[in-house]
Amino acid sequence: MTVTVDRTYPGTLHPLHTLLLAGAVPLFLGAMLSDWAYSSSYQIQWTNFASWLIAGALLFTGLALLCAIVDWVRASSRHQYIFVYPLLLLVTWVLGFINALIHAKDAWATMPTGLVLSIIVAVLICATAWIGLTCWRTGGVK
Amino acid sequence: MKTLNLCAVFLVSLGLLTGCGSKDPDPNQYGSNIDLPTPKRGLLPNMTIAKPAEWGDQVPVVPEGFSITAIATDLRIPRQTLVLPNGDILVAEGRGGSAKALKPKDVIAGIIKAQGNTKVKSGNRLTLLRDSDGDGVYEQQGIFADNLNAPYGLALVDNNLYVANQDALVRFDYQEGMTEASGPPETLVELPKAINHHWTKALTASEDGRYLYVGIGSNSNITERGMDAEVNRAMVWQIDAQTGAYKPYATGLRNPTALAIQPGTDVLWAVVNERDELGPNLVPDYLTSVQEGGFYGWPWAYWGNNVDPRVRPENPEKVAQSITPDYSLGSHVAALGLDFSSEVMGPDFADGVFVGEHGSWNRSNPVGYKVIFVPFSDGRPSGPPIDFVTGFRGEDGKTRGRPVGVTLDPSGALIVADDLANTIWRVVRD
Numbered sequence: 001m002t003v004t005v006d007r008t009y010p011g012t013l014h015p016l017h018t019l020l021l022a023g024a025v026p027l028f029l030g031a032m033l034s035d036w037a038y039s040s041s042y043q044i045q046w047t048n049f050a051s052w053l054i055a056g057a058l059l060f061t062g063l064a065l066l067c068a069i070v071d072w073v074r075a076s077s078r079h080q081y082i083f084v085y086p087l088l089l090l091v092t093w094v095l096g097f098i099n100a101l102i103h104a105k106d107a108w109a110t111m112p113t114g115l116v117l118s119i120i121v122a123v124l125i126c127a128t129a130w131i132g133l134t135c136w137r138t139g140g141v142k
Numbered sequence: 143m144k145t146l147n148l149c150a151v152f153l154v155s156l157g158l159l160t161g162c163g164s165k166d167p168d169p170n171q172y173g174s175n176i177d178l179p180t181p182k183r184g185l186l187p188n189m190t191i192a193k194p195a196e197w198g199d200q201v202p203v204v205p206e207g208f209s210i211t212a213i214a215t216d217l218r219i220p221r222q223t224l225v226l227p228n229g230d231i232l233v234a235e236g237r238g239g240s241a242k243a244l245k246p247k248d249v250i251a252g253i254i255k256a257q258g259n260t261k262v263k264s265g266n267r268l269t270l271l272r273d274s275d276g277d278g279v280y281e282q283q284g285i286f287a288d289n290l291n292a293p294y295g296l297a298l299v300d301n302n303l304y305v306a307n308q309d310a311l312v313r314f315d316y317q318e319g320m321t322e323a324s325g326p327p328e329t330l331v332e333l334p335k336a337i338n339h340h341w342t343k344a345l346t347a348s349e350d351g352r353y354l355y356v357g358i359g360s361n362s363n364i365t366e367r368g369m370d371a372e373v374n375r376a377m378v379w380q381i382d383a384q385t386g387a388y389k390p391y392a393t394g395l396r397n398p399t400a401l402a403i404q405p406g407t408d409v410l411w412a413v414v415n416e417r418d419e420l421g422p423n424l425v426p427d428y429l430t431s432v433q434e435g436g437f438y439g440w441p442w443a444y445w446g447n448n449v450d451p452r453v454r455p456e457n458p459e460k461v462a463q464s465i466t467p468d469y470s471l472g473s474h475v476a477a478l479g480l481d482f483s484s485e486v487m488g489p490d491f492a493d494g495v496f497v498g499e500h501g502s503w504n505r506s507n508p509v510g511y512k513v514i515f516v517p518f519s520d521g522r523p524s525g526p527p528i529d530f531v532t533g534f535r536g537e538d539g540k541t542r543g544r545p546v547g548v549t550l551d552p553s554g555a556l557i558v559a560d561d562l563a564n565t566i567w568r569v570v571r572d
Contacts, residue, residue, distance in 0.1 A: 042454040044368040051245040101185040104247035106366040106419055109183070109452040 013133065017067035020060045021089075021129050027057035028096065028125045032118040039115050047110055050118065051103045058100060061093045061125070068132075088128040096121050168507075171426050171472045172526050178445060181420040188422050188506045192258035192541035197563055202543065203533035204569050207488065210531065213273075213280040213557075214566040218265025220559040221342070222400075222479070222547035223566065224296035228318050229553060230272045231280070233566060235265030238292025238308035238341030244367060255503060258541065260562050266290050268305065270321055271566065276553075278570065287314065287323040295345025295401070297354060299383060306343035306356055309335035311381065330354075331386040334374040337361045340415075342478075346401040347383070348408055354381040355391060355410055357398030364417050364452045365441045376440045378412065378432060394438040394464060400480035400547065402495070404431075404521065413477035413497055414467070416444060418504040427477050429497060429516060429523065430467035439464035469523040474502035475510035479548035479559070483515070486554040488571050494518040496530060496556055498545035511535040513545050513558055531558060531569060543567075 013021070031053035038046035068086040099117040103110050169177040197212075204210045214220075217235055224232045243249045267290060272282035287305075295306030303316040305327065312327035333343055333356060340359025347354050360376040361367050378398055380391035397415040404411055410432040416425035417440070425444040437460065439446070441453045446466035449456075471477050479498025483491050494517040499510035513531035516523050534543040543560040551557055551568075558567040 044366060048244050051247070055246045098185065100246070104186075104245065105183065105452075106362070106364045107452045108454045109364075109419070 013071075014067065017064060017071070018133065020064040020067065021132050024057045024060040024064065024092075024125050025129050027053050027060060028092075028118070028122045031057065031099075032115075032122040035110075035115040035118045039111055042108075044107065047103065047107075047114075050110075050114070051100070054096060054100045054103055054118075057121075057125070058093065058096050061089060061096060064132075065089050065093055082131070085128065085132040088124065088131060092121060092124040092128050095124065168472075168509075169423050171423065171470050173523070174466075174469055176426060176445070176470045178426075178448060179421060179423050181424055181451065183419050183421060187419050187504055189254065189503055190506055190508050191254055191503055192501060192508070192511075192535070192544065192562070193539060194258065194260070194562055195536070195538075195540035195542050197542045197565075200533070200536075200542065202531045202558075202567060204531055205490075205529075207572055208569050209572055210567055210569045211278065212565045213278075213568045214269070214271050214283055215564065217269060217564045217566065218262050218267070219260060219561050220265075220269075220546070220564060220566055221294050221561055222296055222344075223549045223557045223559050224298060225549055225551045225557065226298060226316075226318070229276075229551070230270055230321075231549075231551075231557060231566070232286060232296055232303075233269040233271065233559065234293040234296055234305065234547075235267055235269060236290065236292040236294070236308075237264040238294075239338045240341075241337050241339040241361075241367075258503065258544075258562075260564060262564055264292060266292060268293060268296075268323075272321070278568070280568075282321070284321050286321065287327070289326070292341060294342045295356065297345050297347040299347045299351035299354075302383070304330070304345060304347065304354055304383075306333070306345040308338055308341040308343060309333060311343070311345070311354065311356060311386075330383075331381055331388055333379075334358055337367065337371055339367065339371075340375075340397045342397075342399055344399055344401045344412070346403055346410070349403055349406075350408075352383060354383050355379065355401050355403075356381060356388075357395070357401050357412060359397035359399070359415075360440060363419065364450060372441070378410070380434075391434055392432045392436045392438065394436075394440045394460075395432070396440040398432075399478045400498075401432075402480045402482055405482050405484070407521070409521075411480065411482075411495070413471070413480045414438070415476055415478075416473070417441075417450065418474070420450075422505045422507070423473050426470035426473050427475050428467035429469040429471055429477070429480070429495065433465065436465050437463045438467060445470070469516060471497060471499070471514075471516075471527070472509055474505050476500035476502060477510075478546045479513070481548050481550045481556075483550055483556075484552065486552060486571075487550070487556065491515050491528075491530070494523075496548040496550070497527070498548040498558060500544050500546060500561075501535065501541070508535060511541065511544060513548055513556070530556070531567070534560075534562075 034050035270286040292308035344357030443464040501511035544562040
């Protein structure tokens with residue numbers, strides 16, 4: 001049995017949606033690494049990096065969430081929609097937003113909650129992107 | 143009604159986020175023996191920003207037996223004033239600071255806090271006010287010097303007028319009766335100017351005129367710009383008026399916004415603005431005599447040996463050295479003005495200091511927004527503060543003015559600079 005990937009299959013994510021979703025992964029990952037660097041070096045610039053990376057990641061995930069909702073509205077009539085993806089994306093965004101508020105505290109006040117949340121959100125976005133980029137296709141095949 | 147409900151929901155959520163309700167209980171935080179709660183901060187800092195309004199026909203409220211008038215309006219951000227020997231009043235006008243946003247938070251906080259300040263452009267000048275006939279109306283108003291860089295502290299020693307710009311301490315030649323400087327000033331010494339998160343350079347001179355004292359604020363709230371940015375910050379410099387040679391006179395003073403020498407002594411006093419974002423009742427701003435060589439805690443500790451957990455690396459040695467200030471003015475009042483009183487202000491206000499309080503942002507229930515009097519006896523603060531000029535923040539929640547510098551006029555008046563209404567107020571005994 002041969003599996004062929006059909007690029008024009010209606011279940012595939014729009015390239016922009018894919019870009020936003022996948023783009024959020026290195027941003028959240030970078031925030032986590034920056035937090036780790038700050039917590040181990042006390043060099044303040046790392047926590048500044050983390051703050052902006054989280055802000056960028058929130059923008060990407062926010063727009064990806066918007067795309068997911070649009071997909072859901074458009075797809076609901078034709079496919080059995082995979083709810084776990086937008087749900088995970090929403091959870092990631094909310095936790096990421098809380099993390100952004102934590103990172104708005106001054107100096108060491110961001111720690112250790114900031115690092116813990118950054119790790120959780122980094123894991124979440126990896127899982128979310130994985131599911132988002134695979135389930136659509138299987139969902140379509142089903 | 144719908145709007146009201148929405149507002150209520152928003153306020154409640156804000157309350158949850160900030161980790162407490164809309165009421166900030168007022169603990170005992172005046173004087174030397176004060177209550178300090180444990181530090182706390184929710185997901186958002188408590189914020190109430192002044193809503194500016196016009197004075198219209200209203201004026202600030204003063205005690206019975208006193209009256210207040212505006213002697214100059216439409217200034218360009220008046221901060222500190224100096225009463226010259228002939229009764230003329232010099233006003234330093236301007237706004238400084240070049241701190242760039244480091245985090246998304248700085249961008250947002252900058253926009254929010256700007257709501258509570260004047261929209262007028264920085265004057266960068268000294269204005270001279272003159273009342274030739276002594277009727278209390280300052281009919282003459284002119285520019286004494288222009289093209290300065292956010293001037294703040296002012297001091298006169300003999301024929302030398304010293305002005306603390308945000309980047310340098312400069313000197314003008316001054317002859318009594320002058321209405322305009324004879325030329326550009328000469329620089330006595332460059333002051334720390336990088337970033338200038340706290341840009342105001344407070345200034346006073348020793349009674350013999352030999353030394354000048356300059357207050358230099360920290361470059362951050364609590365080291366969030368890194369320790370490298372704090373070299374030569376959060377301290378008072380003692381500067382030789384002849385040579386410009388300087389040394390740190392006292393350190394660990396987060397933002398010493400006004401300095402004054404106690405008359406008849408060589409004791410330096412300061413009002414200092416303490417750190418934010420530890421809760422509505424931390425950390426108290428204070429009034430203190432400044433000990434030579436003393437360390438007052440910032441950034442590692444506050445009010446003596448209370449450790450600030452936000453500073454890394456920790457420094458237990460410095461925490462142990464930290465001096466407890468003399469007199470707490472209460473948290474977040476933002477004291478920006480200080481001057482000693484004298485008999486000319488009447489028996490009730492003869493012995494003590496006046497303190498101008500710009501008012502809080504980091505509190506649900508605003509505090510400050512007034513001029514207070516701290517009574518002294520035997521040369522030390524001796525009782526709770528007394529409201530002297532109030533009404534800057536009205537019952538309607540609108541803010542009409544924000545006091546900065548306070549200066550005693552030896553002819554029998556208190557001069558108050560208001561940097562929101564861009565007005566100079568004069569309080570006299572009836």
